[in-house]
Amino acid sequence: xxxxxxxxxxxxxxxxxxxxxxxxxxxxxxxxxxxxxxxxxxxxxxxxxxxxxxxxxxxxxxxxxxxxxxxxxxxxxxxxxxxxxxxxxxxxxxxxxxxxxxxxxxxxxxxxxxxxxxxxxxxxxxxxxxxxxxxxxxxxxxxxxxxxxxxx
Amino acid sequence: xxxxxxxxxxxxxxxxxxxxxxxxxxxxxxxxxxxxxxxxxxxxxxxxxxxxxxxxxxxxxxxxxxxxxxxxxxxxxxxxxxxxxxxxxxxxxxxxxxxxxxxxxxxxxxxxxxxxxxxxxxxxxxxxxxxxxxxxxxxxxxxxxxxxxxxx
Amino acid sequence: xxxxxxxxxxxxxxxxxxxxxxxxxxxxxxxxxxxxxxxxxxxxxxxxxxxxxxxxxxxxxxxxxxxxxxxxxxxxxxxxx
Amino acid sequence: xxxxxxxxxxxxxxxxxxxxxxxxxxxxxxxxxxxxxxxxxxxxxxxxxxxxxxxxxxxxxxxxxxxxxxxxxxxxxxxxx
Numbered sequence: 206x207x208x209x210x211x212x213x214x215x216x217x218x219x220x221x222x223x224x225x226x227x228x229x230x231x232x233x234x235x236x237x238x239x240x241x242x243x244x245x246x247x248x249x250x251x252x253x254x255x256x257x258x259x260x261x262x263x264x265x266x267x268x269x270x271x272x273x274x275x276x277x278x279x280x281x282x283x284x285x286x287x288x289x290x291x292x293x294x295x296x297x298x299x300x301x302x303x304x305x306x307x308x309x310x311x312x313x314x315x316x317x318x319x320x321x322x323x324x325x326x327x328x329x330x331x332x333x334x335x336x337x338x339x340x341x342x343x344x345x346x347x348x349x350x351x352x353x354x355x356x357x
Numbered sequence: 358x359x360x361x362x363x364x365x366x367x368x369x370x371x372x373x374x375x376x377x378x379x380x381x382x383x384x385x386x387x388x389x390x391x392x393x394x395x396x397x398x399x400x401x402x403x404x405x406x407x408x409x410x411x412x413x414x415x416x417x418x419x420x421x422x423x424x425x426x427x428x429x430x431x432x433x434x435x436x437x438x439x440x441x442x443x444x445x446x447x448x449x450x451x452x453x454x455x456x457x458x459x460x461x462x463x464x465x466x467x468x469x470x471x472x473x474x475x476x477x478x479x480x481x482x483x484x485x486x487x488x489x490x491x492x493x494x495x496x497x498x499x500x501x502x503x504x505x506x507x508x509x
Numbered sequence: 510x511x512x513x514x515x516x517x518x519x520x521x522x523x524x525x526x527x528x529x530x531x532x533x534x535x536x537x538x539x540x541x542x543x544x545x546x547x548x549x550x551x552x553x554x555x556x557x558x559x560x561x562x563x564x565x566x567x568x569x570x571x572x573x574x575x576x577x578x579x580x581x582x583x584x585x586x587x588x589x590x
Numbered sequence: 591x592x593x594x595x596x597x598x599x600x601x602x603x604x605x606x607x608x609x610x611x612x613x614x615x616x617x618x619x620x621x622x623x624x625x626x627x628x629x630x631x632x633x634x635x636x637x638x639x640x641x642x643x644x645x646x647x648x649x650x651x652x653x654x655x656x657x658x659x660x661x662x663x664x665x666x667x668x669x670x671x
Contacts, residue, residue: 217371218370218371218374218389219369219370219371219372219374220371222370222371222391226393226447229447230394230395230396230445230446230447231395231396231397232393232395232447233392233393233395234390234391234392234393235389235390235391235393236388236389236390236391236467237370237387237388237389237391238386238387238388238460238463238464239374239386239387239388239389240385240386240460240590241378241384241385241386241387242382243382243383243384243385243458244382244383245383256589257515257516257519258589259513259515259563259566259582259584261566262563262566262567262582265566265567287589287590293382294382295378295381295382295384298589298590299589299590306395308390308392308468308471308671309502311390312390312464312467312468312471315388315464316460316464319460319590322589322590323587323588323589323590324586324587325568325587326587326589326590327515327563327582327584327587327589328587328588328589328590329515329516329584329585329587329588329589330588330589331516340516340517340585340588341588342586342588343585343586343587343588350461392671408670409596409597409600410670411594411596411644411647411663411665413647414644414647414648414663417647417648439670439671450670450671451670451671460590471671474670474671475668475669475670475671476667476668477649477668478668478670478671479596479644479663479665479668479670480668480669480670480671481596481597481665481666481668481669481670482669482670483597492597492598492666492669493669494667494669495666495667495668495669496669
C-alpha cells in the first residue's frame with residue numbers, strides 16, 4: 206500500500222526515505238523525485254506560487270496513480286507527497302519515493318507516477334510575476350510524457 | 358562540475374541533496390538513486406558483502422561518466438558517491454543525485470549514470486552466503502541497459 | 510447537485526462552489542444551462558477545450574450522464590507536480 | 591611495468607600487483623607470457639572472455655600496444671552500483 210499525503214507543510218526527503226528503508230534489507234534500489242518551485246516560468250521571473258487543489262479528489266487521484274504503478278512494477282514501497290498553498294522559489298512541491306529490488310523498476314515507477322500526476326492529479330499553479338499573477342498553462346509535452354506509458 | 362566521491366564511509370541522502378539545493382532557486386527537479394545491499398543474491402541469502410575497487414581508475418571512470426551525462430543533459434548539479442569495503446544487507450552502496458530545470462533530464466541523467474557505472478566503473482562485489490563467499494557475476498541485462506543509451 | 514469551480518474558472522465565476530437545481534441529463538446540458546445564466550458563467554465556459562470535468566471526483570467528459578451524480582467539478586487542465 | 595589484479599583474478603594469482611619485466615608488444619603477448627609462468631597464472635587467464643584489461647587506468651583490449659604503458663590491470667567484468 207502506497208503512502209499518499211497532500212499537505213501544506215514541507216516534507217523531509219531524508220526522513221521519508223529512512224521511513225521506507227527502516228527495518229528491511231530486501232530493497233535494492235530507491236529512486237526519489239523532488240519537484241521544486243523555480244524562479245522562472247514562461248520566460249518570466251517568478252516571485253511566488255499558489256498551488257490550488259481539489260480536496261478529496263486529489264487523494265483519490267494520487268492513490269489511483271500509485272495503485273497503477275504498483276500493479277505495473279514490483280515495488281516494495283511507494284510514497285507520493287504533494288503540497289498545496291503558498292510556496293516560494295526553491296520550495297519543495299512534490300516528492301515521489303519508489304523502492305524495488307531492481308533499479309529499472311524503481312526508475313520507471315517514479316517517472317510514471319510523475320508523468321501521470323502532471324496530467325491527472327487536480328492541482329493548479331498560479332505564479333506571481335512582474336506582470337501580476339497568472340495561472341500556469343498545461344504543457345503539451347506533459348500529455349506526451351503520459352502517453353508514452355500507454356504505448357509501452 | 359560533478360561531485361565524485363569514492364569512500365568507505367556511509368553517506369547521507371538528505372544532506373547530499375541539501376548541498377545541491379543550497380542557495381539556489383533555479384532547480385525544478387532533483388532525482389536521486391540509492392543502491393542498497395540486498396539480503397538475497399543469485400537466489401541465496403547474503404549475510405555480508407565486500408566491495409573491491411581500483412583506486413585512481415574508479416574516480417577517473419566516474420568522472421568520465423558524469424562528464425558524459427553533463428554533456429548530454431542540461432544538468433544544474435550531478436553527484437556520484439560510491440562506497441567500497443565491508444558492507445552489510447541494508448547498507449547503502451551508491452548514490453546519484455541529478456538536478457535540472459526539467460524532470461525528464463534529471464530522470465534520464467540519473468538512470469544513464471547508473472547504467473554506465475554498472476559496466477564501466479571498476480568495482481567488484483563479493484557476497485557471503487551459506488555456501489561461502491563468491492564473486493558476483495556481471496549480468497547481461499546490465500550490458501543491455503548500457504547499450505540503450507548508445508542506440509538513443 | 511453541488512457544482513465546484515477551480516483555478517481561473519473559480520475566479521471568473523467568482524465562486525468556489527454552489528448548489529444547482531437542474532434537470533440536465535448530461536454534463537453538456539448542464540454547461541449550457543450555466544453558460545446561459547450570466548456573462549461571468551458564459552466567459553468561464555467560452556472555450557470548452559480548456560475545461561475539464563469530474564463527476565463525484567472522477568474524471569469524466571461532456572457526454573457523461575448526470576443520473577445519481579452528487580458533485581460536479583469544472584476546472585482547467587491540471588498543472589501540478 | 592606494474593601489473594595489477596582485482597577480484598577473483600587477484601585471489602587466483604595470489605597477488606594484488608607486481609612489477610613485470612617484459613618485452614611484450616601487446617596485451618595479448620603479455621597475457622601469453624604471464625599464463626606460461628605457473629599454474630595459478632594459467633588458471634587466472636584460462637577464459638579470456640571473462641577478463642577485462644585497463645592500460646594506465648583506461649579500459650582497453652587484447653590487441654592494444656604496450657609502448658609507453660606504465661600500469662596494466664586485469665580484472666573480471668565490473669559489478670558495482
